[in-house]
Amino acid sequence: MEEPMQIPNSDDPVTALAAVVSMRRTADRLELAAVQSAIDQGWSWALVADSLGVTPQAAHKRLARRINKPHARKDQH
Amino acid sequence: MSRRRKPLQDIRTMNTLFTAAEKEAALVGESEPGAEHLILASFDLPDGSTRRAFQRVGVYPQAFRDAIAEQHAEALRKIGIAPDDGVLDGRLAEPTPSRGPLRTKGSSQNVFKKVVKLVKKERSQLYGAYIVLVAAEAEHGTTARALEHLGVHREALAEAARTELDALNV
Numbered sequence: 424m425e426e427p428m429q430i431p432n433s434d435d436p437v438t439a440l441a442a443v444v445s446m447r448r449t450a451d452r453l454e455l456a457a458v459q460s461a462i463d464q465g466w467s468w469a470l471v472a473d474s475l476g477v478t479p480q481a482a483h484k485r486l487a488r489r490i491n492k493p494h495a496r497k498d499q500h
Numbered sequence: 501m502s503r504r505r506k507p508l509q510d511i512r513t514m515n516t517l518f519t520a521a522e523k524e525a526a527l528v529g530e531s532e533p534g535a536e537h538l539i540l541a542s543f544d545l546p547d548g549s550t551r552r553a554f555q556r557v558g559v560y561p562q563a564f565r566d567a568i569a570e571q572h573a574e575a576l577r578k579i580g581i582a583p584d585d586g587v588l589d590g591r592l593a594e595p596t597p598s599r600g601p602l603r604t605k606g607s608s609q610n611v612f613k614k615v616v617k618l619v620k621k622e623r624s625q626l627y628g629a630y631i632v633l634v635a636a637e638a639e640h641g642t643t644a645r646a647l648e649h650l651g652v653h654r655e656a657l658a659e660a661a662r663t664e665l666d667a668l669n670v
């Protein structure tokens with residue numbers, strides 16, 4: 424079992440706020456990479472949106488231009 | 501000080517700068533450019549002053565780019581998260597030009613507002629070193645941490661930027 428991650432001590436704002444910025448950046452990067460994988464695997468934007476908890480329009484507007492178009496696939500997730 | 505304001509040229513510079521900053525952010529999977537991306541973008545401005553200012557403190561563009569990534573990794577390590585160390589890079593699409601209004605992070609908005617004010621006050625043109633000069637003022641944030649990672653004093657970089665600007669504004 425993996426070690427649980429400790430939430431940083433907020434009493435040390437220099438470290439905690441630097442961590443917040445880097446976690447947001449990592450979340451952005453992970454989101455893009457994971458959505459790319461989903462689209463490559465044939466997921467619809469509606470399914471991606473459901474998984475992210477946003478509307479399909481919002482997901483498409485924010486992410487579509489940052490995702491490579493899927494290769495021609497017939498199998499839909 | 502130069503009294504040769506060229507507003508149209510400044511607009512062209514701004515367009516170049518923001519397009520490049522957005523691309524720099526997108527290259528690493530960030531949705532909006534921050535102050536550090538403005539600096540990276542300003543390395544390629546034709547006036548060359550950002551590049552020269554950094555050279556004065558012994559830093560080349562790639563080293564600053566690497567330092568940004570390394571300080572992010574360091575911040576994550578401090579809280580027990582293993583940084584992805586570029587694992588995700590290979591999954592990110594090539595950035596494409598955005599449509600619609602540019603969205604930027606607060607850090608780049610702050611820097612740019614101060615830069616515009618300073619450029620007007622000094623009746624200068626918009627040069628890359630203005631971005632460096634203003635961005636180096638910030639005590640905290642990604643740029644400050646990247647400079648600290650490189651062992652560069654913010655004051656020294658600001659002084660280097662001022663030297664470059666003085667040379668351009670004679």
